[in-house]
Amino acid sequence: MTARTTEWITHWDPEDTDFWERDGKRVARRNLVLSVVSEHIGFSVWSMWSVLVLFMSPAIGLGFSPGEKFLLVVTPTLVGSLLRLPYSYAVTRFGGRNWTVFASAILLVPTSLAAYFVHRPGTPLWVFLLIAATAGVGGGNFASSMTNITSFYPQRHQGWALGLNAGGGNLGVAAVQLLGLLVIATAGDTHPAYVASLYLPLIVLVSLLAALRMDNLEAVRTEPGAQREALRHAHTWWISFLYIGTFGSFIGYGFAFGLVLQTQFGSTPLEAASYTFLGPLLGSVARPSGGKLADRWGGARVTLWSFAGMGAGTAVLLIASEAGSFGLFVAGFTGLFVLSGVGNGSTYKMIPAVFAQQAERSGTGLAGARRLSGAVIGIAGAVGALGGVAINLVFRASYGGPAGGGSGVPAFWAFLAFYAGCVVVTWAVYLRRERAETRTALEASRA
Template sequence: MAPETSSHSQRTGRSWITHWEPEDPAFWQETGRPIAKRNLWASILSEHIGFSVWSIWSVLALFMTPATGFDWAPEQKFLLVSLVALVGAILRVPYTLAVPIFGGRNWTIISASLLIIPTVLAFYLIQNPDTPYWLFLVLGATAGVGGGNFSSSMANINFYFPEKEKGWALGLNAGGGNIGVATVQLVGLGVIALFTASAGHLVPLFYAPFILLAIWIAFRSMNNLTSARTDVSAQIAATRDRHFWIMSFLYIGTFGSFIGFGFAFGLLLQNQFGLEPLQAASVTFLGPAIGSLIRPVGGKMADRLGGARVTFWNFIAMVIATSLAVASIQIDNLALFISVFAVVFVLTGIGNGSVYKMIPSLYAAKAQSAISAGTPAEEAHSFNKRIASSMLGLIGAMGAFGGVAINLVFRESFRATESAAPGLVAFLVFYAVCAAVTYAVYMRTPTTTANPGTTTPATGTTETVAR
């Protein structure tokens, strides 16, 4: 089935580009590259601010102490950040589809403008601890709109760059956004250090001008592409493929852990070890910063050693590191806990890169299998390229649900035992299952029989390339 074109695909105007051929070397060198880079940097800024807003309650929770009027139990705070993570995960799917419908520039302006709403609400809520809990949750959860920005930003930049440069561009875009988790935590640290924990409202206030800056830069610097398409048929086909569900499961283990622990780390330090807001804030930014910066390394390791091999051993290392985190709680050793969690964040970054590398490798292998079975090469490569592209966006959305699960598990763990240890035990079991799945599906001796029941033109083994 042919891709479905956007109803706006023929629009013209100053911001719309009607001719875009990044795969043409002459066009790319003379015209395309500077335009693509300009859109990339503007996109990174907007996505970075989006991630910061998405993470803002993981920071503001450090300010919510009895001294500031918040007599909240740990499970109440974990529920708040869980809802914020949930909204962000859900919005990633429609945000992906919004770029071809509205245009990349237009949607970046719209999505950045939407960030004003949760920022204003956060500014109000953190100063009003007497707000009914249910209303606080509803209003605070609007920060999830920042989580959707990742998918729309990645979908938009994907249209601009040629295949040979997409890895670099998308990696830079993703890393620039992810590090927004660490940035907002640094802002929180600065506010606590300079103005004490009673000045939490200054954190959202700090971001207000940067949101306006992102809107202005998108308005001035970005473009819309008429060639951008909404490939709904490919998205539907992707969900029918078993590898979509397997890779989503693995990405929940890596990215879900990154965003989930990024949201939860400060709360763990406060509630497990009794750290004061300033003490917790001085540590929390390190994990997300490390995880964001190390992500490209995971991709490069996968290029050299094989995506499945890196992913498998990475999950084994996550099992070991999480076991040590449990031990650090049992012996009440804060230094060990922080050190081990730093390693966990490194591993989530490596895993994010290696899992995302596996996806196009799998579908390159499927294309080769289809060609061997008699499918014309152009048809096989075109079909599997569409499926892989759609899968990248959908798996990104699925992975974000892991952040929801982590904070809900911690909520139940503290409510039942007043400790994070049972929750961490659950996570290490999950990582062990992820390692087993990776080995069983992508590292065992590959078969050459066609996958039964598939309806795609590309059937057969996909394990060889993934290894």
């Protein structure tokens, strides 16, 4: 049985198979479901501006340039990235349930502000930038949610659990874009406030459910300085670099896709919204598969092939851009979303696996590895999300700057070079070492 003290579960040992089957699995699943729902709403609010900018036109008194719209998309991405570290720490300080209630309820602020101001003609850009910045709180939810859930599950199931938790959250990007499509198709492209308003009751509902049904887990607490210790580990930075390539791509493309279609192909809001949801939807669904494949084949191997595939997808975008092929362009982008989703799951699986292996070699025990993994999850999540900021800034420079000439080709060449670097790092730091250790172990067994 789980032991509770003042609303905290104090005994939690998911590596004990009997405990897990008897009591742990049921509690972990309940918390996972509510964590997914909360994170899903958080992602929707975080990425809401990728939809709202599609409505902004002179027809509603909000005629901003493409560069200004990309700036509106960049702002919540940046703020959400910066909030991930404090959010990751906060869940270890205040508890999974307590922090989820707060992190869900505070989403009412950016959503209410967006619903009020987005239908007011003549509102200056700086006001929208401030409102978009408050939407960054939705991006912080990911780090606290992942830090919390990793403590509930045994190491053998963490790839699947973290992939499902993150994938369900990532679906929030597709959900808000589908909602935008629904609003445009039924009410027209002059009613952006409907998109934000429909989330207000959902935020209230998920906050209440988290308060009533989630748990605070003593195991999620870390000793002071856990994040500082994690910062000293080289693996923290290698994995964060790889996560820039996977999650940074997913969230950066998710925020920018509609604007890219409008800018490069002159798509109407309805045409852009008709395609923007598909990539994030498939990428989110692919994320748990990436975690599960990593459970079986190893996170580094799956991550390597994901980056190789993303490089191929970027080459498709270059070909489509030169040919002016809308269909090939959308297909290439959709493939990038799917592969980034797989890479998201496999890269996050690497975190507990790498630190568990280090604990085994050093004899420090899995408890320390778990606490360190939780801190690294927050750091990697924050650094990885900054990749989304970089992608949108590169797009802004490419489409709005003289070097790009209104084309995304310079941006795609930059992304292709980065994915090549990620392939090299994955091979050199993880796969080559893994093969060397396997070879050494085989030689030792034959001796």
